[in-house]
Amino acid sequence: METTAATDTFFTRKLAAKGQPLIFAGPCSAETEAQILTTAWALKDLGVDLFRSGIWKPRTRPGSFEGIGTVGLKWLQRVRTEVGIPVTVEVATPRHVEEALAHDVDVLWIGARTTVNPFAVQELADALAGTGVPVMVKNPVNPDVALWAGALERLERAGIRDLAAIHRGFSTFAPSRYRNAPTWQIAIELKTRFPHIPLICDPSHMGGKRDLILPIAQKALDLDYDGLIIETHPDPDHALSDAEQQVTPARLGEILGELKYRYRSS
Ligand code: PEP
Numbered sequence: 369m370e371t372t373a374a375t376d377t378f379f380t381r382k383l384a385a386k387g388q389p390l391i392f393a394g395p396c397s398a399e400t401e402a403q404i405l406t407t408a409w410a411l412k413d414l415g416v417d418l419f420r421s422g423i424w425k426p427r428t429r430p431g432s433f434e435g436i437g438t439v440g441l442k443w444l445q446r447v448r449t450e451v452g453i454p455v456t457v458e459v460a461t462p463r464h465v466e467e468a469l470a471h472d473v474d475v476l477w478i479g480a481r482t483t484v485n486p487f488a489v490q491e492l493a494d495a496l497a498g499t500g501v502p503v504m505v506k507n508p509v510n511p512d513v514a515l516w517a518g519a520l521e522r523l524e525r526a527g528i529r530d531l532a533a534i535h536r537g538f539s540t541f542a543p544s545r546y547r548n549a550p551t552w553q554i555a556i557e558l559k560t561r562f563p564h565i566p567l568i569c570d571p572s573h574m575g576g577k578r579d580l581i582l583p584i585a586q587k588a589l590d591l592d593y594d595g596l597i598i599e600t601h602p603d604p605d606h607a608l609s610d611a612e613q614q615v616t617p618a619r620l621g622e623i624l625g626e627l628k629y630r631y632r633s634s
């Protein structure tokens with residue numbers, strides 16, 4: 369494993385400037401230009417650090433909304449230039465990387481259904497090499513720290529140093545109050561292997577329900593996570609994906625106000 373410390377990255381610079389955990393937010397999926405811009409302006413008022421939006425959605429089963437596609441990247445360009453928040457999208461193929469970068473996307477992320485596949489991760493690492501774009505890697509759907517670590521190692525070996533890890537929880541067959549069980553010790557183990565890589569919690573996909581976002585996010589902050597990524601939609605009940613877990617920007621503001629932050633000196 370290559371262990372070169374990455375001390376000056378998109379994420380560490382933002383953390384140093386803010387002095388507290390980063391907040392990433394935005395809809396599960398881009399649906400319309402109005403939805404994207406309405407959400408982004410509201411999140412700007414909350415001081416959100418990075419605007420998330422799915423453009424290509426890898427769905428577990430066919431027949432549900434699989435993303436608006438390339439046209440949505442033009443809406444995200446307006447978020448960057450008019451609203452002034454950097455943007456991030458999920459990429460699952462080299463073509464997604466090429467299209468996202470052609471539209472000036474600031475940060476890319478690899479989703480849980482892609483992190484499980486070493487060939488797919490390697491193709492992405494090859495496509496990302498030399499681009500300089502920051503990359504976030506979600507945990508794989510299954511509770512396997514080695515697969516998550518392996519994805520980060522493939523990116524590091526391709527020379528990609530601007531990395532963050534997103535903990536979004538793990539599938540279980542057994543009934544659970546969570547959509548994806550946190551199994552916190554897996555993320556803590558990853559952090560011991562990659563202490564230089566910021567760790568972000570995704571309480572939206574862990575909980576799968578609005579009411580679980582606050583307690584999960586608080587637990588992550590108590591464990592000294594470096595940030596949160598929270599799905600936000602102007603009309604969550606009518607969202608085309610992940611309707612039950614998305615919150616309005618107003619509710620996100622309340623959640624951020626209720627969270628207790630520990631003092632961070634670095
Ligand atoms: C998402 O972020 O909307 C998403 C599909 O997440 P995950 O890869 O964690 O399931």
Ligand code: MN
Pocket residue numbers: 396397573599609610
């Ligand atoms: Mn989602």
